[in-house]
Amino acid sequence: MARVTKKPGDLFKVPLPSGGYGLAQWLPDGTARFFRKAFAQDESPPALESLPIAFRVLVFRDTPGRYGWVKMGNLPVPQAFAAPQRYAKKEIGTGEINVYFEGELTPATSADVEGLETLAVWAHPHVVERLEALLEGRESTFEKSLRVVA
Numbered sequence: 001m002a003r004v005t006k007k008p009g010d011l012f013k014v015p016l017p018s019g020g021y022g023l024a025q026w027l028p029d030g031t032a033r034f035f036r037k038a039f040a041q042d043e044s045p046p047a048l049e050s051l052p053i054a055f056r057v058l059v060f061r062d063t064p065g066r067y068g069w070v071k072m073g074n075l076p077v078p079q080a081f082a083a084p085q086r087y088a089k090k091e092i093g094t095g096e097i098n099v100y101f102e103g104e105l106t107p108a109t110s111a112d113v114e115g116l117e118t119l120a121v122w123a124h125p126h127v128v129e130r131l132e133a134l135l136e137g138r139e140s141t142f143e144k145s146l147r148v149v150a
Helices: 125-136 141-146
Strands: 010-015 021-026 031-035 054-057 071-073 087-090 098-101 104-107
Touching: 010 125, 021 125, 054 125, 125 141
Parallel strands: none
Antiparallel strands: 010 021, 010 071, 021 031, 031 054, 087 098, 098 104
16 A cells, blocks of 8 residues: 655546546645546536536545545645634433534534535545545445434
8 A cells, every 4th residue: 555645736637437437625724625526537617617526525534545545636725724624523321413624523413514515534435435425426325324313
């Protein structure tokens, strides 16, 4: 397994089971944004600005090297993705709901966390399952299992 260095703005081809690939861009806070489009292996992607965003999540550090992500270059990170992301977090033992932001937990209600990504670190198989679910118009089983609900 080759170690892959990741810098903000790095663009990666994410292999899909179909033989094609998806795209991910590494962001300054260590998350990756994934685009809602799949490409054939020999297809070049259009400008990123024209692609819709599927989701933005924390990814295990070794995932790009372990799963054969190919670095395609480095592009500027849009201002909207330069800031750290807020997350929903539900305590396992107590059921307490919080908003996680830059290492701090703030008590929250279900309404406060609505629409926030759940705090979790994602591996390649889960990223691929979620991306394929979005592309096929169905709910992601893995994302649903993590979702913070009251």
